[in-house]
Amino acid sequence: MQLSDQVKAFWEQEPCGAGRVKDLAEFTPEWFKRLEAQRYALEPFIHAAAQFTRHHGKTLLEIGVGAGSDHLQWARAGLRCHGVDLTEAAIEATKAHLAVYGFASNLQRANAENLPFADESFDLVYSWGVIHHAAHPEAIVREIRRVLKPGGEFIGMFYKRRSLVAFKLWLRYALGRGRPWRSYADLIWNHMESPGTKAYTICELKQMFGNFTHFSARPVLTPYDTARFPAGINQFFPDQWGWFIVINACK
Ligand SMILES: C[S@@+](CC[C@H](N)C(=O)[O-])C[C@H]1O[C@@H](n2cnc3c(N)ncnc32)[C@H](O)[C@@H]1O
Incomplete structure (x- = not known):
């Protein structure tokens, strides 16, 4: 099976994040409400990164909508x-x-390596935790640039290779299984969500976005990095050790 078919098969099992809400009937208003609340409790920094309301009136493409919590914020x-x-x-x-709140969007199933939109269609492209799952992330970045209008903006999040999450994978699957030589890239590819997941350094992402006029990136320490650490010690870990890199880039 091709890598993109394996990635699709993995994420078809349930929309991203849905596994966290098991005690409510799926697709009910209560279920969506809980999903949304849990998402922003876990990743409150999404609001600072996306700044949803600042983009009022723009034409948006979100790549990898998952269960739609961020898409709802854009519609709102x-x-x-x-x-x-x-x-x-x-x-x-x-x-x-979106229907729970009376909103609608032009939503379609597509591999973002080949976006079904004309050149220069969007003011803003947003993609949170998606592109590193694709078989060919560079192809998606090329497509983002193609569909952005001149001066248009990309906001996204990618996984960071040198992070506490990756170190914990190494402890568990490399050191713990007597194979300490396994690389972070190999561990993330084989043990992080869908098969073939990638993670980057800021330098690598800067290169990937080399054709954009502006690029900025900032690491974010996440609850996934510090999960199961004793309460109170999180504050001693710097964002540089975090699992997320938030990107802003302009065409
Ligand atoms: C970790 S989830 C993130 C979803 C959502 N952005 C969020 O933060 O909850 C990854 C999503 O990316 C989608 N995805 C993976 N590869 C993709 C591709 N090549 N094109 C479009 N979507 C893709 C998956 O189907 C899945 O819904």
């Missing part, structure tokens, strides 16, 4: 919303999520 903030995802599961969940 008054953007003209378009979204793609590799899976039916995510498209159906996001449609239902």
Whole structure:
């Protein structure tokens, strides 16, 4: 099976994040409400990164909508919303999520390596935790630049290779299994969510976005980095050891 088919099969099992809400009936308003609350409790920094309301009135493409919590924030903030995802599961969940609040979006199933949109269609492209799962992330970045209008903006999040999350994978699957020589890249490819997941350094992402006029990146320490650490010691770990890199880039 091709890598993109394996990635699709993985994410078709359930829309991203849905596994965290097991005690409520799926796709009900209560279920979506809990999903949304849990997402921003875990990743409150999304609001600072996306600044949803600042982009009011813009035409948006979100790549990899998942269960649609961020897509709902874009719709609430008054953007003209378009979204793609590799899976039916995510498209159906996001449609239902927006419908709960009376919003709609142009949502379609597509591999973002080949976006079904004309050149220079969007003011803003947003993609949180998606592109590193693709078989060919560079192809998606090329497509983002193609569909952005001149001066248009990309906001996204990628996984960071040198992080506490990667170190914990190494402890568990490399050191713990007597194979300490295994690289972070190999461990993340084989043991992080869908098969073939990648993670980057800021330098590598700067190169990937080399054709953009502006690029900035900042690491973020996440609850996934410090999970199961004794309470109170999180404050001693710097963002540089974090699992997320938040990117802003302009065409
Ligand atoms: C970790 S989830 C993130 C979803 C959402 N952005 C969030 O933060 O909850 C990854 C999502 O990316 C989608 N995805 C993976 N590869 C993709 C591709 N090549 N094109 C479009 N979507 C893709 C998956 O189907 C899945 O819904």
